[in-house]
Amino acid sequence: MARPRVALFVTCLVDLFRPAVGFASVKLLQDAGCTVEVPMAQTCCGQPGWNSGDRETARSVAAQVIETFGGYDHVVLPSGSCAATIVKDYPQMFPEGDPLHEAAVALAGRTHEIVSFLVDVMGVKRVSAKLQAQATYHDSCSGLRSLGIRDQPRALLASVEGLTLTEMEESEVCCGFGGTFCVKYPEISTVMAADKTRNAAATGAGLLLAGDLGCLMNIAGMASREGRSFRCRHVVEVLAGQTDGPAIGEG
């Protein structure tokens, strides 16, 4: 089989806050046998506009994504939330009859969140990473409920030498990030984030992993303010064996 040509859409948050997630993604995709390209015209998937009810702005941003990411075998994102925007929302943004409808549906069909892409599309069964640590995994909402990502990250984490995974209570309950929700309704968001850090800390794990940077920044920010002893990383950093740099919010 020819090497699939994969476009990496790192997402606006990763580009701005955590380049390590981008590099880990590149490594995992290359190890899985993909040719990775990073289109330079990428910015954001449009979700902030769509979820705020600003259909026109969201559509204009999405149209640019459709143009930038056309022509690849696959488009892969290290975020269940942004991937779900393209997979589930783009066809609604450009409904039947819209000139961009077909392109939107086609892009939706070729777009994947990275961990589920590795397991479900590329058939990756194990990774070569090593890490002596006890970790717990937070299921980010969109990835879990819109894209069915639950077993894939756990399967790959099980192959990381030295790593043990301890499940927390309510791992499938939202951390309270929710995009603009966390600043519009900060009191509710705080309660939800604090529930999450309490459940994570109760496992005794030293590391919390998840597949979405938004959730991770929220959880890491709460954990550091509370003086919790666990660190937070994106799951691809561990799977790629790139955990030498500081954890999220650590430097």
Added chain:
Amino acid sequence: MSFAAPTTPSFPQNVHEALQDENLQAALRGSRGGFVLRRARARAALPEFDALRDAAAAMKDHVLASLDIYLERYEAQVTAAGGQVHWAETAEDARRIVLEICRRAEAKTVNKGKTMIAEECGINEHLEAHGIRPVETDLGEYIIQLRGEAPSHIIAPAIHVTVPQVREEFRRAHTALAPDRDLEGLDTLLREARAVLREKYFQAEVGITGANMLIAETGQSVIVTNEGNGDLSQSLPRVHIVMASLEKIVPGLEDAATLLRVLARSATGQEMAVYTTFSAGPRRAEDPDGPEEYHVVLLDNGRAKMAGTPFQPMLRCIRCGACMNHCPVYQAVGGHAYGWVYPGPMGAVLTPSLIGVEQGGHLPNASTFCGRCEEVCPMRIPLPGMMRAWREREMERGLAPATARYGLRIWGFLARRPWLYRRATGAARWVMRRMARGRGRIARLPLAGGWTGTRDFPAPQGRGFLAQWQERK
């Protein structure tokens, strides 16, 4: 009172108060896991559960497409059985109709089974204002009636009350009983409530109940309860009034069975509620008991105009409460914070439809779109999608805050211009890294005080990914 002045516009303030309320928080903590666990078990025990959900949703869609036909059929059946259907376009109409029936019956006391429609119409307040005493017979409703409160959950109206609070309320209200009696133990409380309520059943001239569904083919109304209070409320008094909203209609008995199979499992994790009661008209000559008069008040109150809009799927709702039992926002603040009759995700969609998005606009915004409600809804109602549709309406009508509207436009302008976008994010990164002073996180961030009031804000980790990538190539 609940129907007159929704407190929904002050949702953030309500939230603030709810989070400070220790009793409420204790009550919410106590109930939180149970519903979720029981529903999960019930679902796991029935392999065809998800197929039943599909069938239930499809059946209801079919009904909604021909609502008028089924409603006419239902009315004809009720009339043939000797009952009477009253059409109430608004809550005001419903109040007037109910009061007239009660007056004609010379009612001094009215028994009430649990009904959210009576709540929506403010029936209790209206009857009281006209010298008629409504008595709630559902235990939860009875407790909140004693406390002078509205329900905080559609199937567990007193879920916000702790057991010690109930004890206190009973001592205060049941003055005919010895003040120093033993009220420890849940059974003791239940027994006392039962004894007090039993006596009242026999005093009422009129009984008002809700309806979980109305069956077009047979003209029956169906209620499910766990206490049997609905049966006594409707069969003992001389006059029985059923209050229901018009989307409660189903075609036939088979369809009712489909809904019953998903309803209790989704609500409480039971296979069936303890009592499922069908009533169809007044007492016939050969019946040993039953009411002399049978009235059905069918409420529209804004529902008919939801048909054919993006909000139509909300009319499939069977009021099981699963969405709020699984909602992290509801679980954090409880039902009263929502400020009107219907709380949780179903309220976040329905409330703006019924009282206007101008008043109810906070509710569809106060969601992270985590999707748990849609995941568990037995009627497969796309609740987050409809909350998003409300946000879209607000945006179109210019109701969204100006900061959000302009902020989004600026963001959109930049996001379409990668080069400029890179410049802007580069500048933001530089500022944030200065603010972090090498610690990797920011303790106070202007414009994001809601975040940094309680959490640190992780700072950017160095140069942007795209810039670094381009350089390496």
